Each structure stands twice: as C-alpha cells, then as structure tokens.
Amino acid sequence: MVRDPQLMLEVAELLFREAELLDDGSFHEWLEGVADDIRYVMPATEVLPPSKEPQVLKRREQQRWGEIDVQEERLRFWLYDEDHNSLTMRIRRLDTGMAYAELPESITSRMVTNVRAWEEPEEGLIRVTSKILVHQVRHEDHEDFFVGRRWDKYRRVDGQLRLLWRYVELGHPVLPRTISILF
Amino acid sequence: MSGIMDMVHLDTGLVDCAAYSPEVYVEELDRVFGRTWIFVGHVAQVPRPGDFVTGWIGETPVALVHGGDGAIRGFVNRCATSQRPFLAYDAGHLDRLTCPAHRRGYDTLGRRLGSEPADDAACLTPVPRLSVYGGLVFGSLAGSGETLEEHLGEARWYLDNYVLREDIGGLQLLPGVQRYRMPGNWKLLAENFAGDDYHVAITHASVLSLRAQQVEPRIINSPGRQATDPIFSVATGYRHGVPHGLLEVRVGDDFYNHDLMRAQTISPRAVDWVNTRKDAVDRRLAHLPAKPYSFHVGNLFPTFSIIGNGTSLEAVGLLVWHPRGPNETAVTQLGFVDAGAPLELQEQMAFALSHQQAAAGVFAPDDHENFERLAKSVQTAVARTVPFNYEMGLADEGRDVRPPEWQDPAWPGLVLPRFTELIQRDFYRYWMTLMTTGAGNGA
Incomplete structure (x- = not known):
C-alpha cells in the first residue's frame, strides 16, 4: 500500500526532473536542488559473505541512511564522498573546458524506477529509495551501463524538496569504467 | 619470442605497436606475469587466522589466506578437482575452505579435509613464492628466481x-x-x-x-x-x-x-x-x-x-x-x-x-x-x-x-x-x- 500517494507523485516528479537535468548537462541547476549541508556518498562495491546477524544488518541500514555515529567508521576509501563544496568543484571542473573525461560530453540516459517515498514526521524529513539505470555513451561505440540503488533524504525548504543525503550502491564489483558522471 | 627485438628500439626510443598485439599478449602472460613479482594485497586485508582476500597474478585467480597456524599463504584460487575457484568472495573469514562444486574441503593451510576417495589427497596449489615487504604482499608464479628484495x-x-x-x-x-x-x-x-x-x-x-x-x-x-x-x-x-x-x-x-x-x-x-x-x-x-x-x-x-x-x-x-x-x-x-x-x-x-x-x-x-x-x-x-x-x-x-x-x-x-x-x-x-x-x- 502506498503510504502517501500525493507524496509519491511529488517525489517521482522530482526524481524524473533531476534525471532530466543531469542528462541535459544542467549541473548548476541540479545543484540548486541540493541542500547546503548535503552529504552525497558512494562506497565501493565488494562481494562479501552474507551475514544474517541482526547487528550487521542494522549497521548496514544505518550506513545507507547516514546514521553511523562513530566518526572512525566514516573513514573509508569512498568512490564519492561529497559535500556541497566538493560537488561544486566537480561541476566547475566541467566548466573549465579542459575536463577531457567529459569532452565531448557523455550522452547519458538515466532511468529511475522502484521509487518508494515516505515522511518521517519526527525528523521533518522525506525518505526515498529508488533504483537507477544509467546508460553512458562516451564517443562512437564506447558505451556502458551503470546500475545502482539509492537511499535519499529530503528536507522541505519553502515548499521545495532539497536533497540532504544520498547514498548510492552500485551493483558493480568491478566498475565498467571510471566514473565521470553523477548518480 | 621472435620478433620482439624488432619492436623495441632503445637507441631511438621507438616502440612498435606490435608490442601491444594479441600474439604478444599471450606470451606476456607466461614470460612477464609468470615470472616477476606481482602485488597481491596487504597483510592488513587478512589480519586474523581464517581471513582471506582474492585477487590475481596476471589472469590467474589467487587467494591470500591467513592460516590457522598464523602464516599467510597464497593459493591459486582453483579447486584441485573441479578447477573452479573455491573462494567466490572478494574477501571474508572462513574456518575451512569448501569448493561449491563438490563440497571438497580444505583447511586454511590448504590441506585436503576428509579425503574421499582416500587415494585422492590433492591439496590446493600454492602460489610458488609469496613474500612480504613492509606489509605489502607479492606473489610469484615462478618457483625460483630473484628474491622480492632483489626485484625491488x-x-x-x-x-x-x-x-x-x-x-x-x-x-x-x-x-x-x-x-x-x-x-x-x-x-x-x-x-x-x-x-x-x-x-x-x-x-x-x-x-x-x-x-x-x-x-x-x-x-x-x-x-x-x-x-x-x-x-x-x-x-x-x-x-x-x-x-x-x-x-x-x-x-x-x-x-x-x-x-x-x-x-x-x-x-x-x-x-x-x-x-x-x-x-x-x-x-x-x-x-x-x-x-x-x-x-x-x-x-x-x-x-x-x-x-x-x-x-x-x-x-x-x-x-x-x-x-x-x-x-x-x-x-x-x-x-x-x-x-x-x-x-x-x-x-x-x-x-x-x-x-x-x-x-x-x-x-x-x-x-x-x-x-x-x-x-x-x-x-x-x-x-x-x-x-x-x-x-x-x-x-x-x-x-x-x-x-x-x-x-x-x-x-x-x-x-x-x-x-x-x-x-x-x-x-x-x-x-x-x-x-x-x-x-x-x-x-
């Protein structure tokens, strides 16, 4: 049962619009939808033996939602480990005209699906989970797919939802290529 | 391999594109990756007995295993009977190593467990040489040759x-x-x-x-x-x-x-x-x-x-x-x-x-x-x-x-x-x- 159909529609529209902005290369406009205190992280995917231990599973959930309170545990060799300033840096890099990884700009198609959204009234936040499939063409026939899951938190500011937390788990133990795009 | 001498010209600094050809590549797997020292991991990836991490030497899958006796060993990640990699994870912790194909088991020292049939006691294939320098673990598929210290x-x-x-x-x-x-x-x-x-x-x-x-x-x-x-x-x-x-x-x-x-x-x-x-x-x-x-x-x-x-x-x-x-x-x-x-x-x-x-x-x-x-x-x-x-x-x-x-x-x-x-x-x-x-x- 959808907990809040109105919210689902609002969030779906937001995610589809976001995908459109990123596919269009409107990165500065995308950044306007991001909270000043954003955290945007992506761990490397490793294939490890499964654990059924409640403690381990709980820790994984906390990690996905950014609720690890031990600072030492946040120290990782992240793929993405972004705040507003570093996201700005990445976008301004593309503006230099010398970021050859994106020259010419990749042709990207982001497909967002499996969207779920609900409000956490006590924290004043919207939580969203989704899946993303990104097709990236660099040039000629150099093309790859990235597949991943996302855990987002949004804060409502002046009626608009602003991205506050994003955790992206890609499904690639070996990435098909180095990463020059956002998810 | 013949022809290599024509590919590299040290006096002029020219390297022929043939050095990157499929024919040369096949030879390299033997002559370069089969003989030199290749970095396979760091001791901190396998801190406790039973810990393992998998990787490669060239295209050969290998595993570093911290044995129950405290020693870190390298194995070719290939079961002695099924030829299948017996370790299917990037890293982890196991008290015994079991190949998923026939449930053939090995201990963390690479020895066969519960040999059935009794005449088949094949153990895991060790990486012929493993050497650690300051926590950096290197493996060599050659049983002899220069030591890691000499190589470095x-x-x-x-x-x-x-x-x-x-x-x-x-x-x-x-x-x-x-x-x-x-x-x-x-x-x-x-x-x-x-x-x-x-x-x-x-x-x-x-x-x-x-x-x-x-x-x-x-x-x-x-x-x-x-x-x-x-x-x-x-x-x-x-x-x-x-x-x-x-x-x-x-x-x-x-x-x-x-x-x-x-x-x-x-x-x-x-x-x-x-x-x-x-x-x-x-x-x-x-x-x-x-x-x-x-x-x-x-x-x-x-x-x-x-x-x-x-x-x-x-x-x-x-x-x-x-x-x-x-x-x-x-x-x-x-x-x-x-x-x-x-x-x-x-x-x-x-x-x-x-x-x-x-x-x-x-x-x-x-x-x-x-x-x-x-x-x-x-x-x-x-x-x-x-x-x-x-x-x-x-x-x-x-x-x-x-x-x-x-x-x-x-x-x-x-x-x-x-x-x-x-x-x-x-x-x-x-x-x-x-x-x-x-x-x-x-x-």
Missing part, C-alpha cells in the same frame, strides 16, 4: 622512507577496495605511472585550473607555481636491473611548508603530524647532504603503482594493473592513511585520494579518456606503421643530474630531469629481456 632493488629505499614509514606507525588500510576497468594495454598504464610526468599538466589541466581558482582547498596539496624547489624523476634498476620509476621527487622545503600551511587550517595535531613525518625522514637520512622531502607517484615493474604519498595531506593509493587482454586492464586500488595521524588529518587524506587518482576522482577519468581513445587506434593499419615515440631526453641518456655537492653520499637511484622518457625506455628494455630470454611459466 633500490626502490626499497623509496618505499621505506616515503611510503611505508614504519618507524612512525606505518600505513593504515582504509576500508573500501576500488576495482575498475581501464581500456588500454597494461604496459601503457604501468609506464604512464612509472615515467610520464609530462602529461599531468595537460591531461589534468582542469584540476590545476581548479587549484588556481581555490575552488576546493582539500585537493590543493601542492604549492603549484609558487614552488621553486627542483622536482625530479628517478629510475632505479636502470639498464641492469628491474626498472622502477618514481616521479615528482621533491627536494627542498616548498612542499613541507605547503603541508604545514594546509595543516594549520585543519588542527594543531595535524601540524604536529606533518612535523613528525618530516623529522622522521630527517633523522633516518641525517647522513645525506641532500634528500627528497617526498615522491608523489611511481610504478614498480611490472604493474604495481603508487600515488598520493607526495604530501602529508593525501592518502597513499596502491594500484595494480591486471592484464585483461591486449587492449584492456582491470585496476585494483587500495587506500592507506598514516596510522599515527589524527583522525581529522586522516579524513583529509582519504578525501584527497578519493577525489584525485581514484575511480571517481577528477584525475583517473581523464587518463581513462586518453587510453580509451588510444586503445581504439593502436591496432589500426596506420598505427602499425607509426611507432610509439619515447625519445624525450635521449640526448642525456643515463646522466644523473644531481650537483656534485649532493653526491657524497648520494641517495639511491638515477636522478633525472622531471620530464624525460628514459624510464619508459628502460621499462621496455627489461620487458624485451623477459620476452626474449628463458622460459615462460604460465600466468
């Missing part, structure tokens, strides 16, 4: 003083192993790290421009144009040994002062740590009239690359270029911070590495673009008539550029101008030797 040669001095720093606590492994595909022949990626400091200002111009604009202070780990101290490239093993290349070898206080200045924006403890690192080098090398403050990047033949240790503000990245065909490479990259550094500085270090030479950093994707374009054209008919050109610095071949007052005693290695292709030429000199002498070994 004078590059050990650079590892000891500027990477491992064991006297001040050494390296701390960061959780998170990055693995990614890079197009291009493994040799091109390896010799890029070994000897090509020339591409940095051009390929990575966007990052240098961002540094100048001060957009993100956490990736400004270099004094940039304010620096006047000399920067060198270094070859070890030149002409007679295994060729290793070290780049951005910095002599003088410019980078130290810049590290201090940046550490002051982090914490007093971070400043203390910058000084601890500097003091340790000064203490160890007090007998030298001149010495580097650091080197930033390098490659130890054939495929073990190092980056990020040029400053106190960046984590050390250790990369391995795994061959995946004549035109494709798989990278495994680990990250390390200084174990003794305060947490806030460790965070800065990890941030800097993740954002620079890493899978989603702002450096590696630009390199990727070069190699992707290059890989596409290297086997064309035209390419076969236009060799790779490594002639830079040929006129000064073999000359050490240190002034006389630095020579007594001099630190190890052949010290070169920053921009030269001597290191690449020596890389192919040794590669040619491996390809044309002795027998291969099967990687």
Whole structure:
C-alpha cells in the first residue's frame, strides 16, 4: 500500500526532473536542488559473505541512511564522498573546458524506477529509495551501463524538496569504467 | 619470442605497436606475469587466522589466506578437482575452505579435509613464492628466481622512507577496495605511472585550473607555481636491473611548508603530524647532504603503482594493473592513511585520494579518456606503421643530474630531469629481456 500517494507523485516528479537535468548537462541547476549541508556518498562495491546477524544488518541500514555515529567508521576509501563544496568543484571542473573525461560530453540516459517515498514526521524529513539505470555513451561505440540503488533524504525548504543525503550502491564489483558522471 | 627485438628500439626510443598485439599478449602472460613479482594485497586485508582476500597474478585467480597456524599463504584460487575457484568472495573469514562444486574441503593451510576417495589427497596449489615487504604482499608464479628484495632493488629505499614509514606507525588500510576497468594495454598504464610526468599538466589541466581558482582547498596539496624547489624523476634498476620509476621527487622545503600551511587550517595535531613525518625522514637520512622531502607517484615493474604519498595531506593509493587482454586492464586500488595521524588529518587524506587518482576522482577519468581513445587506434593499419615515440631526453641518456655537492653520499637511484622518457625506455628494455630470454611459466 502506498503510504502517501500525493507524496509519491511529488517525489517521482522530482526524481524524473533531476534525471532530466543531469542528462541535459544542467549541473548548476541540479545543484540548486541540493541542500547546503548535503552529504552525497558512494562506497565501493565488494562481494562479501552474507551475514544474517541482526547487528550487521542494522549497521548496514544505518550506513545507507547516514546514521553511523562513530566518526572512525566514516573513514573509508569512498568512490564519492561529497559535500556541497566538493560537488561544486566537480561541476566547475566541467566548466573549465579542459575536463577531457567529459569532452565531448557523455550522452547519458538515466532511468529511475522502484521509487518508494515516505515522511518521517519526527525528523521533518522525506525518505526515498529508488533504483537507477544509467546508460553512458562516451564517443562512437564506447558505451556502458551503470546500475545502482539509492537511499535519499529530503528536507522541505519553502515548499521545495532539497536533497540532504544520498547514498548510492552500485551493483558493480568491478566498475565498467571510471566514473565521470553523477548518480 | 621472435620478433620482439624488432619492436623495441632503445637507441631511438621507438616502440612498435606490435608490442601491444594479441600474439604478444599471450606470451606476456607466461614470460612477464609468470615470472616477476606481482602485488597481491596487504597483510592488513587478512589480519586474523581464517581471513582471506582474492585477487590475481596476471589472469590467474589467487587467494591470500591467513592460516590457522598464523602464516599467510597464497593459493591459486582453483579447486584441485573441479578447477573452479573455491573462494567466490572478494574477501571474508572462513574456518575451512569448501569448493561449491563438490563440497571438497580444505583447511586454511590448504590441506585436503576428509579425503574421499582416500587415494585422492590433492591439496590446493600454492602460489610458488609469496613474500612480504613492509606489509605489502607479492606473489610469484615462478618457483625460483630473484628474491622480492632483489626485484625491488633500490626502490626499497623509496618505499621505506616515503611510503611505508614504519618507524612512525606505518600505513593504515582504509576500508573500501576500488576495482575498475581501464581500456588500454597494461604496459601503457604501468609506464604512464612509472615515467610520464609530462602529461599531468595537460591531461589534468582542469584540476590545476581548479587549484588556481581555490575552488576546493582539500585537493590543493601542492604549492603549484609558487614552488621553486627542483622536482625530479628517478629510475632505479636502470639498464641492469628491474626498472622502477618514481616521479615528482621533491627536494627542498616548498612542499613541507605547503603541508604545514594546509595543516594549520585543519588542527594543531595535524601540524604536529606533518612535523613528525618530516623529522622522521630527517633523522633516518641525517647522513645525506641532500634528500627528497617526498615522491608523489611511481610504478614498480611490472604493474604495481603508487600515488598520493607526495604530501602529508593525501592518502597513499596502491594500484595494480591486471592484464585483461591486449587492449584492456582491470585496476585494483587500495587506500592507506598514516596510522599515527589524527583522525581529522586522516579524513583529509582519504578525501584527497578519493577525489584525485581514484575511480571517481577528477584525475583517473581523464587518463581513462586518453587510453580509451588510444586503445581504439593502436591496432589500426596506420598505427602499425607509426611507432610509439619515447625519445624525450635521449640526448642525456643515463646522466644523473644531481650537483656534485649532493653526491657524497648520494641517495639511491638515477636522478633525472622531471620530464624525460628514459624510464619508459628502460621499462621496455627489461620487458624485451623477459620476452626474449628463458622460459615462460604460465600466468
């Protein structure tokens, strides 16, 4: 049962619009939808033996939602480990005209699906989970797919939802290529 | 292999595109990856008995296993009966190793458990030689040959003083192993790290421009144009040994002062740590009239690359270029911070590495673009008539550029101008030797 159909529609529209902005290369406009205190992280995917231990599973959930309170545990060799300033840096890099990884700009198609959204009234936040499939063409026939899951938190500011937390788990133990795009 | 001698021309610095052909690749798996020492992991990946991590030597899957007896062993990750890799995970912890095909079991020492039938007692195939240097684990598929110490040669001095720093606590492994595909022949990626400091200002111009604009202070780990101290490239093993290349070898206080200045924006403890690192080098090398403050990047033949240790503000990245065909490479990259550094500085270090030479950093994707374009054209008919050109610095071949007052005693290695292709030429000199002498070994 959808907990809040109105919210689902609002969030779906937001995610589809976001995908459109990123596919269009409107990165500065995308950044306007991001909270000043954003955290945007992506761990490397490793294939490890499964654990059924409640403690381990709980820790994984906390990690996905950014609720690890031990600072030492946040120290990782992240793929993405972004705040507003570093996201700005990445976008301004593309503006230099010398970021050859994106020259010419990749042709990207982001497909967002499996969207779920609900409000956490006590924290004043919207939580969203989704899946993303990104097709990236660099040039000629150099093309790859990235597949991943996302855990987002949004804060409502002046009626608009602003991205506050994003955790992206890609499904690639070996990435098909180095990463020059956002998810 | 015949024909190799016609591919590498040391006198002119030309390397024929045939050196990257499918025929040569098949031979390389034997003659290079079957005989040299390949980095397979770090002891911190398998701290407890029962811990394992999997990887490769060439295209051969291998596993490091911390045995119940306390010893770390290397096994070919292949069951003695089914030929299937018995370890299906990247890393983990097991008390016994069980092949999923027939549930054939081994203990953590590689011995067969519960042999049924009794006449079949085959154990796991060990990696013939495994050797550890300062926590770095290397494997060799050759049962004999030079030792790891001999293989590393004078590059050990650079590892000891500027990477491992064991006297001040050494390296701390960061959780998170990055693995990614890079197009291009493994040799091109390896010799890029070994000897090509020339591409940095051009390929990575966007990052240098961002540094100048001060957009993100956490990736400004270099004094940039304010620096006047000399920067060198270094070859070890030149002409007679295994060729290793070290780049951005910095002599003088410019980078130290810049590290201090940046550490002051982090914490007093971070400043203390910058000084601890500097003091340790000064203490160890007090007998030298001149010495580097650091080197930033390098490659130890054939495929073990190092980056990020040029400053106190960046984590050390250790990369391995795994061959995946004549035109494709798989990278495994680990990250390390200084174990003794305060947490806030460790965070800065990890941030800097993740954002620079890493899978989603702002450096590696630009390199990727070069190699992707290059890989596409290297086997064309035209390419076969236009060799790779490594002639830079040929006129000064073999000359050490240190002034006389630095020579007594001099630190190890052949010290070169920053921009030269001597290191690449020596890389192919040794590669040619491996390809044309002795027998291969099967990687």
